[in-house]
Structures are given as C-alpha cells and as structure tokens.
Amino acid sequence: MTTPIGPRRRRTQKSSSNLKITILCGIVTILVLRGTIGVNRLPDPNDHRQQELLKEANRIVAEIRSGADLDDEPSRISNTTYSLGPKISNWDKDREIWLNQNPNFPNYVNGKPRILLVTGSQPSPCKNPIGDHYLLKSIKNKIDYCRIHGMEIVYNLAHLDTELSGYWAKLPLLRSLLLAHPEVEWLWWMDSDALFTDMIFEIPVSKYENHNLVIHGYPNLLFNEKSWVALNTGSFLMRNCQWSLDLLDAWAPMGPKGKIREEAGKILTENLKGRPLFEADDQSALIYLLIKEKEDKWIMKKVFIENSYYLHGYWEGIVDRYEEMIEKNRAGFGDERWPFVTHFVGCKPCGSYGDYSVERCLKGMERAFNFADNQVLNLYGYGHRGLLSSKIKRIRNDTSSN
C-alpha cells in the first residue's frame, strides 16, 4: 500500500514527470528534425566538401542543359513528311567531278580506300557517372586502332536533327559526312559500346567491291526467321555513293521521335521475331526494310551480310575467353579465335538501366579494354599486370640499343 503523499510532494512529482516528458519531447523534436534534414552523423569535412562540389557541379550542368532546352523550337510541322534533307540524285557524278578536281584528296591512298570511322555519344553527361569513364576508354581504344591503320575519326556529340535523336542520330550524321567528305570512300559507323579487340586485323575491303553496305548478321535469321537481331547496326560500313543516300532516305521514316516512332515500334514488334514492344530503333527498322523489299531488291543486292569475322562480336560469349585466346591464338584472326570487335550490347553503362548485371558488364568492358590495350602497349614494351588491372609492367627489357 502506498504511503499517502502530501500536496507539495505531489506537485514535485508532477513537475518531475512533466519535466521528463518535456525533455523527451524536446529530444523527439530534435530527432525528427535530424531525420528530416538528413543529418545522420558528424560531418567529415572532406566528405562534406566533396558533396558540396558534386552538388554544385550538378547544378551548373543542369543549368547549362536547361538554358539549352529553353532555346528549343519545333523543327517541323508534324503532319509533313519527315526528310533527312533535300533530295539529292546526282551524287555519284558530283563526287566524281570533285575527286577529279582535287587530286590531292584521293579516295584511295596506297591502294587502300579511305575509311572514316564515325562514332559518338550523347551531348550531356551520363546519368551513371561511370558511363563517361567507359566512353573515354572506348574512344581511346578507337584512337589506337585508327592510328595504327591510318584511319581518321569523327566523334559526334551533337544531335544534328532533334527528331532523329538517340540511336537514330547516326542517320543525319552519316548523310552530312558523306556529302562533306567526298574524299572518303567508306564511312564506318561504330557504337560507343563497341571496342576493337584485334589491333592487327583489317577489314578485307576487296571483298566488297560490288557492295555498298557491309553489316554483321545472318541471312537465315534475316529472311527465314525475320529475327529482330538478324543484323547489328553497331558496326557497319557504308560506301560514299548515291545508293547510300537513297538507303538513308528509305531508312529514316520510322525514326522521328514521338508518335511516328512509337507506332513504327508496334509494326516492328508485330513483324520481327523476338522483338519486345518499344519504340522503333534503327536496327529493327533496317531489318524490316530489307525483309519487306519487293522484287526490285535495289537494296539487298548491294548489302553484304558479313559473319566470317567479328565486325560485331557479341560480348557475352567472348569476355571470359580472353586468357584462352592469349594462350592458344594470336592477333590478326578477327574471328572467334581473336575477335575483331567486342560489342557490349545491352550494357548501357551511360544510362540508368542495362539488360545485364552491372558487375558482368563493367568487368567485361575492363577486360576487353585491357586485352586490346595490351596489343598496343606490347609495341612499346609494356603490358597490363592482369586483364582487370590498370597497372602496367615492363614485358620487354629496355636496352641502350632499344
């Protein structure tokens, strides 16, 4: 039984309870505030500074982007037919005249046709920061191959036509380059997620004397299965001629973004085996174009579907085999023994989502890059310590007679 408590003591006890509750409420308030403003720990000054710098950089980039957006005007009234540009019909003749008038810019040098490698990526920083690092490594890889083989490069960071954005951006780019570079015999489009992995192999251009488009793929997948992966537009050659301008004109109509591209996507999914439903992409559109060509076949007779070497090499079956290749083979084959190109289809390191695990993709790309880089460094007497290592070691003794 409790001892009766006098009034003063009850007041003291009550005040004490109130005080406890007040203190607790104060703590609760502070904690709610902490939780809301995200202050979870004592700040590390360096970390804080780094975060601040990062935020500021992002703010400025967003400002740069938004200033750009404000300037955007619609480029075409939507019910007019899309066109890459005014119709050009006489390019073969015009080009021939230009070449004759400019003997210092021949389309063949030392018996080899002049090839211009064309690649590129989005104008803005990658959503996933690691993406820009791999874009950088990818262009370094291409610079190395092209230096060794006497090819020039165009790296595009511009959307020349706002309607043909994303993967379609290559079409207006290719058209512009064909017309601006009559001295170039072949344009070679290569995706930014495709790496050279055979630094010695050269495209056997003499095979293609009678063709204007060289693309990796499988005829049975194209004509029998009508598969949406029958060809790969991640790496292909396009001859500088009227036919190519006509092809681009025939190819472009599914590209304009918005309703046209969405509706075209549905047609492609209905007609191509295995294609998921999404907006029209340039690869599916080209496949569809080749399939539905009628007897005329003006397109197909000039297309060479190449699979005797890895003009495009699907990465998944390649990246685990590099050590085996080093042990058993040598550079120069360009095929499954030593793939010419390793193409990281579906990895999308620049974007938010890929179709494969981040780990598999990044490690695969690192290995492919180093596998290729070794073939260049070896020329200078160096090599990577391992296919996942950026560290370098000497592989050949430096001598005073070098």
Place this chain on the structure above:
Amino acid sequence: MTTPIGPRRRRTQKSSSNLKITILCGIVTILVLRGTIGVNRLPDPNDHRQQELLKEANRIVAEIRSGADLDDEPSRISNTTYSLGPKISNWDKDREIWLNQNPNFPNYVNGKPRILLVTGSQPSPCKNPIGDHYLLKSIKNKIDYCRIHGMEIVYNLAHLDTELSGYWAKLPLLRSLLLAHPEVEWLWWMDSDALFTDMIFEIPVSKYENHNLVIHGYPNLLFNEKSWVALNTGSFLMRNCQWSLDLLDAWAPMGPKGKIREEAGKILTENLKGRPLFEADDQSALIYLLIKEKEDKWIMKKVFIENSYYLHGYWEGIVDRYEEMIEKNRAGFGDERWPFVTHFVGCKPCGSYGDYSVERCLKGMERAFNFADNQVLNLYGYGHRGLLSSKIKRIRNDTSSN
C-alpha cells in the same frame, strides 16, 4: 489548492505518466533508428534503383582498382639513382639509319614535319564524375583539330613508371614514344585540360628549325623574376632527337614520388618566385633546370620560348571574350584575337579540389568547347545555339546541289 488524491487515482495517474513516457521513448527510439539508417522519406523506386546501380558500379570499380593494388611491387630500391631507362647516346644516328631504311615512313609529309599529339589522363575514373565527361569532350576536341591538320594522337591512360606518377607521367611516356616512333619529327604534349580553340591556326614549325623544345612562356619571368609560372608545360613541342632524350634525363630526377619529390618541392619553392610549398611538379622542375644551367647552356640554346601565339592560353582572360572575338575577328590568328589553345589551369574537373569556383570552370570549359566545336560544325552547316548550349541549329541551308 489541489484536492488530495486517493491511492488508486494516484496509481492511475502514475501509470498514465509512465505510459506517456514509454510511448515517447518508443518514438524516440524509432526516430533515432531512422536518423541512423538514413531513412528520411518514402523511397522513390526509380531513385532507389539508380542509387543501387551507382553503388554497385562504384563497388566493382573499387574492386577492379584493389585487385590492381595487390599486384603492385616496388620497382626500385630507394637508394639507387632514378633513371628513365638505359642511357641512349646515339639516337640521332640510329634514327637517321632507320629513316633511310624505311622510306615509306618519312618524317616529313608534303613538306610538313610529322607531328604526334600526346595527351592522357589518369587510369581510374575521376573522383568528380563530371570530370570524365569533360575529359571526353576534351579528346573529341583534339580529335577534330588533328583530323583537320593531319596529325595523329596518342591518348595515354597508363602509368608506365609508378615512380613518375601524376604530372610526371609524361616523361617516361615521351621517352617511350620518341624511341618507338622514329618517323615522328615532333611530339606535342598537351594537357587534358587544354582545348583547341582555333581550328585553323597551325604551328609555324619553320620558326623552330634550330630548336628542339618549343614552350609557351616569358623570358623575363624566367630569367629575371625566376617565377614559377614563367613557362607552361601544359602544351609544348619536343623534337625527336638525342637532345630531347638528354633533356628528359636531366628533367626527371626531381620526379620520383615520395621523399625525393617532397624534398625537391622545397628546393623549388625556395628558388622560384611565388611558388607555394608542395611536392615538385614537372613545370617548376623544368623552370629550375633552365635557370640554374651554367655557362654550358646546352639546354637553353635549343629552347624556344614562344609567346607570339597562344600555344598555351590561360583561360581566365579568355573565356568571357568569345562573343567579342566572333564579332570582331576570325579563326586563324591563334593569339589574343582568337586563341589557339585555351588551357584550364587550376580547374581540375577530374579531381576533388580546384583553385577556382566550380561554376566558373565548368561554364568556361563548356563555352570554350562550343566555341571550338562551332568552327567544326560550321563546316557541315551547323552551329550551337549558344556558347552554353549543346543544342544544334542549321546555319546554312541544305540544298540539293549541296
């Protein structure tokens, strides 16, 4: 005056107080937990996925890096003298023999000396993600200039010598390239934070017939003031000859990281005006080397200190004037009227800390890039909508006669 309270009511009141305190404590506990585990709001699924991908990417990159670190062996016993490689004394003769034996690889093409542009950056992703994006834009800028002017590029992502890391990495790289490319007459080192901003200007190589090193700077700053910014090693030409190998050998000793570099830094700060105290950098070391040269002057007589055009153009005085230049001048001057190179000294977009505001640097780089890019896009009939805009507009009507 309070009414006396009976025992049962007191127990009830006390239980009620205890309950309130218990509930409050429970809330406090939950809030503390929330604060500690950083759960501040209802998660947005996309945001969460993006964060997950980012974390995973960072984890894999860290794993790739750590696997590399484990392989690292010390490359030199610290009390032996550092050397770039075995002493080479006959390079002029050896190179001449090689050139005679390889007439298909002349060092002069169409009357112009063969120049190899050399640049590079760190092997690992930038600490500041925006850094990789600007490295990418920087190399695209260099690709454009070199394609227009028939120059080849080496983009280095390797530390060929772990002791000469950071800004010193260019020394072993230059030595390797001189020896591996006898067909190259000049190596042109250019920093990754330097952009071409005059796409027409060409280096007046005939000025340098009697010189082996061409570097931007000011003789009075060098010999009178002994200023640590008298020269700039962010953009310089080095002839392929014995003298250059000797220069590299004389230059390298302050470079080995650790105690040597730190002590050398102190010497440089004591001797060069305005130099803050930090480890030895290649630029200060070269300045010091030129200053302390005795009567022999084997080095200085072959060095051309150039300031008649912006072989290096300090960005701060340039980036706000592009619109004025466009209005009053034209490409081709290469000097203050239309700077050949705009060099973002001190911005360090790849690192954590720069000497300038992030805003000023990023906007400056964006403007410089677009100012240069316009000179290339204009050739194709396009241009940026503004110097801060990545958006493109047609500046010339496309016609069917193009």
